[in-house]
Amino acid sequence: MANxxxxxxKNLGKFLSYILRHKPMAIGLEMDDRGWVSxxxxxxxxxxxxxxxxxxDILTAIVKSDNKQRYSxxxxxxxxxxxxxxxxxxxxxxxKSIPPEYLYHGTAVINLDSIKQKGLLRRSRHHVHLSLDKKxxxxxxKRHGKPVVLTIKSGKMxxxxxxxxxxxxxxxxxxxxxxxxxxxxxxxx
Ligand code: HQG
Numbered sequence: 001m002a003n004x005x006x007x008x009x010k011n012l013g014k015f016l017s018y019i020l021r022h023k024p025m026a027i028g029l030e031m032d033d034r035g036w037v038s039x040x041x042x043x044x045x046x047x048x049x050x051x052x053x054x055x056x057d058i059l060t061a062i063v064k065s066d067n068k069q070r071y072s073x074x075x076x077x078x079x080x081x082x083x084x085x086x087x088x089x090x091x092x093x094x095x096k097s098i099p100p101e102y103l104y105h106g107t108a109v110i111n112l113d114s115i116k117q118k119g120l121l122r123r124s125r126h127h128v129h130l131s132l133d134k135k136x137x138x139x140x141x142k143r144h145g146k147p148v149v150l151t152i153k154s155g156k157m158x159x160x161x162x163x164x165x166x167x168x169x170x171x172x173x174x175x176x177x178x179x180x181x182x183x184x185x186x187x188x189x
Contacts, residue, residue, distance in 0.1 A: 012054065013062050015046075017070060020082035035090035036079040069169035084167035087124045094165035094173070101155035103130035103172050105182075106141025109148050116184065120150075120177035127165070127173035130154065151183040 019042070024031040027045040031037050039059065046054045056077075063071045063080070073080050084092070105120060105128065120128045131137040134149050141147030154172065158164055165173045 012046075012050075012052065012058075013066060013070075015050070016062065017082065017085070020071065020080070021086045022088060024088070031088065031090065033089075033091055035081040035086060035088075035092055036074065037081065039073070039078055039080050042080060072168055083169045084127075084129070084171050084173065086126055090126075092167070094167065096163050097166045099130075099154035099158055099164040099166075099172055100132070101153075103132065103152045103154040104134050104137035105130050105150045105152055105177070106137030106139065106147055107150065108141060108145030110145050112148060112184065115150070115182065116179060119179045119182065120152075122176060127175060128177055130172040130174065130177075132170060132172070148185060150185070152177055153181045153183065157181050 019027060019029060020031075020035070020037065024037060027049050029037050029041055029045050039056065043054055043056065043059060059080070060073075060077075063073060069083065070085070071080055071082055081090075081092075086092075107115065107120075122128050129140070130152055131140060137149045138147050141149065154164060154174075157174065157177070162174060167173060
């Protein structure tokens with residue numbers, strides 16, 4: 001059974017992220033305004049552009065074993081999309097949700113001064129990404145350098161009228177986080 005620990009599939013997973021979040025046209029794939037692409041077309045385009053082939057079984061295994069559950073099929077498995085993290089303009093149809101009182105954001109120490117001034121900005125993505133627990137936030141922060149975890153007063157933000165969304169894979173999303181809603185750690189990890 002294919003899984004994402006197989007290096008071939010790990011690379012394929014990364015490639016899938018790139019295609020489904022950032023650049024479907026890199027392999028000539030059409031994406032609808034809700035972020036869905038045709039499974040049949042995806043398999044065919046991957047097979048015509050990449051060395052390691054793919055079929056529905058392999059794709060299903062990658063979707064199932066993805067460590068962050070980044071992708072979803074539609075009900076009849078004819079379409080696939082990424083659950084969050086897009087830079088291409090899509091409307092994933094998220095409903096507003098009430099977040100827990102606190103959420104966490106992992107970033108690099110080097111970003112702290114700027115975040116203190118400007119708050120958290122979504123950069124190239126649609127939203128600022130927030131985690132439910134500190135451990136996940138540390139892992140996210142490590143991708144950018146020496147990690148630091150910020151505590152976000154999400155409950156207060158929501159009560160102040162700021163919208164929150166929760167992706168299918170439990171990443172909390174909001175447009176931006178102003179400095180007054182961020183608790184900075186006294187000592188850095
Ligand atoms: C930082 C991964 C300076 C922000 C993860 C982050 C996540 C600022 C970086 C998902 C700033 C953006 C997203 C400001 C924000 N000044 N730096 N004012 N505002 N930043 O990759 O949150 O594996 O776009 O702190 O698990 O790191 O791809 O966002 O360091 O869920 O599925 O600017 O990506 O998921 O970086 O990660 P990113 P992120 P996947």
